Amino acid sequence: MENTEKFSNTKEVIAFLSETFPNCFTLEGDAKPLKIGIFQDLSEALKDEARISKTLLRSSLRHYTNSWRYLYAVKEGANRVNLTGETDAAVEKEHEEHAQKQLKESKQKLADRKKAQEPKPKADTEKKSFKNKTKKDSQTKLNGTNVKYKRSNKLPKPEKLSDEHLVAGTSVTVKVGKIPMPATITEITKDGVQVVLESGMQIKVQESNLRLAVNKR
16 A cells, blocks of 8 residues: 655655655765756656645755755756756856855854853853852841841753754753753754754654753853
8 A cells, every 4th residue: 555644854855855866865975966946846756746745845955955965065067966867057156155155154053052052161150159149248238137148059940942942953951751851952843853862862752841951050
């Protein structure tokens, strides 16, 4: 019996494309620059394929061509290929420059996210703690009271993920059983969020089970 279950995410679609058009799409090794207008060719070739909507096909193609592996392959003079792997027009200089710009911006975004998630330097933390203590001591003296302040060892309450956090590379905690476990988002799909735990295990969970990772001080 023919499988008619619809694909639910870009990962499944790209795997299907690499299997159906192996001389055009690939999951491993060097990618090949695609013919300009390849989406129209795909739409025509897959018009009877009930498992893929045009919307998901377009987003999957965008995901494939925005990958670092593909952007590295867009070099001036390299031959583009059609669905059967036959050579098409060569990559022009402006297309290579555009690809390199996308690659640079993508790498910078990843670096910025990692930097934002790094713990603050100890010196800054101690300076802030001393400043807060001085402020509290001053308030106590002004009020004429001898108040003892308890230091809290509790971490800030984890925040729910906003749309800007729902991207690959974001550090999160995922509730597995009763204990939240550190993880990193690897892919956003239609039916959930794919994450990888520190142990290397990959699981798919709902967005509601994720919280933004809190840096320990």
